[in-house]
Amino acid sequence: MQNQQRYIAHFDLDSFFVSVEVLKDPSLKGKAVLVGGHSERGVVTACSYEARKFGVHSAMPMKKALKLCPHATVVGGSRGDYSKYSRIVTEIIAAKAPLFEKASIDEFYIDLTGMDKYFDPFKWTIDLRQEIIDKTGLPISFALASNKLVAKIATDEAKPNGYIQVAPGFEKQFLGQLKVNKIPGVGAHMYQTLLAMGIQTIQDISNYDVKELERKLGGYGLELWNKSQGIHTGQVSAYHEAKSISTENTFHENSADISFLLKELVRMTERVAYELRQDEKLAGCIAVKIRYSDFSTFNRQVAIDYTNRDDELIHIAKDLFTKLYKAGAPVRLLGVRLTELTNFAVQANLFDDIGKKNDLYKAIDDVKNKFGKTALKKARTV
Known part of the structure; x- marks a missing residue:
């Protein structure tokens, strides 16, 4: 096999x-x-x-x-x-x-x-x-x-x-004719470095002494040489909806306090959105879970436009909670889950205000990465 x-x-x-x-x-x-x-x-x-x-x-x-x-x-x-x-x-x-x-x-x-x-x-x-x-x-x-x-x-x-x-056995022949910057990961700076080394095509890499490539480019030299040979062992990762980022909180005391429950919901949604951005993913579905004091459990989910932004996810999570919650019933557990995850792409930045949001979230995440996840919080969760 x-x-x-x-x-x-x-x-x-x-x-x-x-x-x-x-x-x-x-x-x-x-x-x-x-x-x-x-x-x-x-x-x-x-x-x-x-x-x-x-x-x-x-x-x-x-x-x-x-x-x-x-x-x-x-x-x-x-x-x-x-x-x-x-x-x-x-x-x-x-x-x-x-x-x-x-x-x-x-x-x-x-x-x-x-x-x-x-x-x-x-x-x-x-x-x-x-x-x-x-x-x-x-x-x-x-x-x-x-x-x-x-x-x-x-x-x-x-x-x-x-x-x-590209028929089996013809990988190297196919790649050889192409410019070296056709290899994924060879950006503008690396492309100029390779050109300065006399490397213009992928065939030029495959003909280059691999030890010399390693000496000049470190471990990346060997990686490039393997790619020039058409060698790649990466596996296709099965796509399934079970891929998710989620968080749950079981309260010490059951609560029917709407203000408290919404505060917790916002805090949890903010947390999973942060994790989503750290993984450089977008979510296409969000779910809210409620477990009552009698242990009866209910979930509600909705497909959404792909996003990883707190404000968009929090708004939808609160709407799901409102539709799901039985007024006055004490809640034992709350949960938020993001599914249908896909890799983040620059194409997600579609509008001017979203571009500004990305800058804002990057600044927020930088603070959290430096001082801890709880360093910045939404005012409502404080």
Whole structure:
């Protein structure tokens, strides 16, 4: 079984946020579109391929992007729609895939290892891609390869709205022709360092003396060399709703004091949101749990726009509590749980005020990390 041929597919929704905006407003199709904030501090969250031709890219200040591409249409973005379409695609994949990982709101890995006994993995992925396109209208690219690294790199080569297979044994040959900054993790600074070393392509790394790479780049040198060989052992982490961050509090004395219960609810929600941000995750579902003095227990949950922000989660948690709580009944235990977790992406910063919120939460988390989780609290919990 150790030598079993692996088949890993990587699916990536092309310019996901732009594509959703085009679905909502077909007149945007084929135009230079920028999704993001309009203000002086606004940032490009996503951009169409037509805008990229002018040098625009995500995370670029909107002011600079509009100088490069003055005719672009700026769209504020709508997180609710992005969350909705992400869920639809997730459900389509979950219904078909034997094992899949939701790497981010618009990116998926599927492990088809062993399934080649029953069907052609490449044809299966082509059919799945077509089903996603037919049911959502969204463009999506994929690559099928022997590991996650090669599949991810190959997907970028298949874009826009295409697909490719890197046959087993051809990983090194496929990678060799590509620029070294195609390797995930090779940022602008490392790219310049490698260019200064005479390394331009991935093949240049594979031909480089590995000991010399380690001497110049430390442990990262060996990691880069392995990647240049198409070697990667990362596993597809099974996606399931059981992944969660939660907290519960059993009170010393049962309480029907609404003010006290809401204060505890806010405190617990603030705590799980902090943990979510530390894990660099977003949550797509929140649940509130109440256990009464007679030990009867009730839960209520709701799907939400992907977030990790206290103010948004607290508002929803309080609303769930209000709908769930039996007036006057003494409560023994309260709990808050966040589920449907996915990796945080810069695309979550969709509006100017949210960008400012992120700065605020980063400052708050920095204080908590330095002085302890209880160093800052919401006024209501004090």
